[in-house]
Amino acid sequence: MDAVASERLTSSPNVANIYGFCGQSAMNEIANPTGRVLIKGARKLSSHQRLSYAIDVAQGIAAAHGIEDRSPKHNITFSSQINLVSLVHRDVRSTNFLISKSGRMILHDFNCARFMTYDESTGASCGFYKRECDQDRAPEECWGLPLSEKIDVYSMGNVFYTILTGYTPYTYPKRYTLEEASDFVRHGKTPVIPTEIIENRNPALQAIIKVIRDCWAYHPKDRPSAAQVAEELSVAYKRIYN
Ligand SMILES: Nc1ncnc2c1ncn2[C@@H]1O[C@H](COP(=O)(O)OP(=O)(O)O)[C@@H](O)[C@H]1O
């Protein structure tokens, strides 16, 4: 799955490249783990760098959602139906992004990804079920409800949160246990953004805070698409820096 998704997404600058694979092994583009750069380090980065990373993240996920499944069992042409998403990454978290040699944040680790299926007569998503819960997951995953690509959008909010604050979800103002964090996710208690960041009037940081809140909408239908978030952040970037 990892190899198939990476290969199909090779044209995206925000998805890790794959050069070859055999069975369970793959030869990927060499990149740096995001851990050291972002976790704790994010607040040393300029607001320009943080907004650039946030755009990379949204574009990487938008590219994954826009992948086409050309396998014979689905004969819907996704690219002609703008609202149909074909792939859900299902494991969006800051550690599943790398920093490429050119300094861009790139999405990788498609091990858990799922192709979406659609009802051919109505075009409606069939959704899928996978009950799983941790600090990086969406409320509907924790409840065992039907899932869509909007789980990636929720978790993308967590990646933005790490880019903004340097904290992974539920480690500020103290490190909560997995059980506590899972309970917060289930009941819509989102990670705390430090007051000094909320009160910082820097427009790049404010643009990131705005999309974090949109992505963290409790109900999947209230969340924007990854492509909409990428567009909104790019517009903010141009307004601020051009
Ligand atoms: N192409 C790569 N370049 C550099 N580091 C990588 C690369 N692929 C994986 N890693 C490192 O290995 C870790 C685990 O890889 P990943 O594919 O996410 O596996 P897992 O399914 O175990 O999470 C990553 O978080 C990263 O630190």
Ligand SMILES: [Mg+2]
């Ligand atoms: Mg991983």
